[in-house]
Amino acid sequence: MEYLALLMFISVCGVLLLGYPVALSLAGTALLFAGIGLSFGIFESSFLHALPNRLYGVLNNQTLLAVPLFVFMGAMLERSKIAEDLLNTMALLFGRFNIGLAISVILVGMLLAASTGIVGATVVTMGLLSLPTMLKRGYSPAFSSGIICATGTLGQIIPPSIALVLLGDVLASAYQKAQLSLGVFNPKTVSVGDLFAGAVIPGLILVALYIVYCLGVACFKPSVITKAEHVAIKPTEQPLTLALLLSALVPPLLLMSVVLGSILFGYATPTEAAGVGAMGALLLAIYKKQLTKPHLNAVMQTTVKITSMVFLILIGASLFSLVFRGFGGEELVHGLFQQMPGGVVGATIIVMLVMFLLGFILDFIEITFVVVPIVAPVLLAMGLDPVWLGIMIAVNLQTSFLTPPFGFALFYLRGVADKSVATSAIYKGVAPFIIIQLILLGILAYWPRLVTWLPNQIYG
Template identity: 65%
Template sequence: MMEFISLYLFLAVCLLLMLGFPVAFTLAGTALAFATVGTLTGVFDTRFLAALPGRIFGTMNNTTLIAVPLFILMGTILERSRVAEELLHSMSRLFRGVRGGLGISVVVVGMFLAASTGIVGATVVTMGLLSLPSMLKAGYKPSVATGTICATGTLGQIIPPSIALVLLGDVLSNAYQQAQLNMNIFNPKTVSVGDLFVGALIPGLLLVGLYILYLLLQARFDPDATPANDLEPISLEEVARGLLPPLLLIMVVLGSILAGAATPTEASGIGAIGALMLAMAKGQMDLPRLTGALQNTLEVTCMVFMILIGAAVFSLVFRGFGGEELIHQFFEQLPGGAVSATLVVMLVIFLLGFILDFIEITFVVVPIVGPILLAMGLDPVWLGIMIALNLQTSFLTPPFGFALFYLRGVAPESVPTGAIYRGVVPFILLQLLLIGALWYWPAMATWLPSVLK
């Protein structure tokens, strides 16, 4: 009976979040309310909560999480210094005369913007404000324009280096060690955020390639939906000035991690300083902009770590009520073993992606199911990439996908909501195709990390 209280706790949290209550305080407050009632009725052991100070202190000592505010700062500076806007304009001129060239430019620029921010909402809103008016003015069909922007905005889930992969890598690392300890392996192997970055490279670039291929096919079979732009040609000097600096910054950040010259935390510092220097060199950084970037970074960072603390309280109370054992028993009784257990988890995460952001899912759901799945023999890098792709698809799927809401908020009223929904369907099918390929060929995610180790 006590184990089912943990399920009531989980359902209560989901219900309150759907009603719009703040995530961090909902997680902690609901868990503490259940723990209080459980303590008074004698079904909850308060010694579980005694571990909370150690959890918080461990978070404070976690050097990997330092990358979170630094990557956020990097993306915020690039956004406020109009680097993304100049990059989009340069790419559009580079593809002038090519049908679908503006859409391809949006995908490429969105990929680099996703790599620098890793936050779906920020990328969708930024690309929506920058590129949607240009695409509509150029004669793009509204469904194609909005679908391209929404799909590109979700690339922040899978394109490294992203905040989603940093948080997911840290949580999976702890889950992997816990799984090995549960199997009486007292010298556990580890998986790092860098491993997840490397593992995401091939699937991420394949997904970008699929997006571009779709736009080229769309231009071939429906030329009126993706007309060529008539911008003036771009010179080599303008290419070097507009394209190379931000591309070099991303390559240095990611390359230093892949080469083993820097950890993700160190690379995030390089990225933040590099973005600041790039903005200053372009004359797009002054004190008000820097203050705004720092304030935005502080707000997002505080949100992330408050959710982390709230999730720690929730997980301790959930375990105190025997929720972890209940889920473990459920997975063991499923026919099909690890395959069916993984399918169930992916379905649950997909549905939760309609009501929760990736941060809440990463901190609440993954620590619960991660150790169980990894103990069944799943590769942690493969599991992490699958979760990231799954969430990316969830954020894009009508009618509740977050990316759709973000774009609806900045799109003109002349663009109907139905056009946004129709526009994302081909991209959802492409993502499902990639998820199926990754399921069939796990080496797509695991081969490169094993080679570079």
């Protein structure tokens, strides 16, 4: 019966590869296998009876209320030309250097990630604003595409990240299961604030690695950023002044500080901070004179679409996890991990490798809601720190946005890039940044305190 759980997992991956909607694939496959199990008397209907309570818990979850609010904040900031002002100002600041535009894109991407937390919005915005300029400056299509896609995915790891909100909720449940399996009770649990604090230093390290890579390209392979047909950009008529720099930097930095600082220092829950961020985005849009009825309608439609997608997938994943548990899938996974050579280290390496490979075919939301609830309780019961595990998973899932053929960042950029930029160039351009993210995984595995130090300093 346990191997039916494994067959069900393989089946749902196959159905997803056929292109069916994720939520319906998860729920449909689970119901099909549950029906087979009930007909042969090897599946208990009590697991399906628990579904209403599970769904009520999902819809009544206060933490998940932060998702639509953060989505609204990010979509509103995208419409208020914050990114355009930032990019223009950074280009003025670093434009005298050949590699300066690439560094500007990275820094703007970092600030957008810390302001919005939405990967798609950042990639599309940066693709529209910076890709034509980078190509005109003589940057190769592959290098330009790689920079934009990679910096766009910073929204996955730099808080406030929607991915960390979802992952924090899943890990909190997994941590409780791990404690029950060990027969212990610890009132302290992992929270979204813990993950936000743990992601700050790894996010900054990743930005630094991106910049180091760009500097290395400028030093050892300058042809990538300065081609023979290089066209010089005329100096802008608007000189860089302190007032211009502050007007571009202060609004997003202030919003980021209020939202993130209120969470980290315990002044607000993630949901409350998300409400403040949404209101702050509205005020910035008014300040920029971008709060029009068409913009507001577009932002609200985007918010409803993304939120509906997330919660529908969560409902499908809840049904899938119940049926998986009913077939004894959790016992199967626990037994496999216990038998692996290397103990907890070997089990962690295998889980990270499996998640990396699944990132080629599945979105981070699917992996978060389907795979993490299966493997996280077992790994946490083996003694891993929940915050460290959460950040390792988040960085790993970040690569799912870049890995061909189904990396969503690649799709986003392909949708806005000029036809002269070949799809193969986009795939080639992201390869070094996938390697950089894997290097970051190795760094965090070797020095776990890079993740746990800040949460321990803030929360004790």
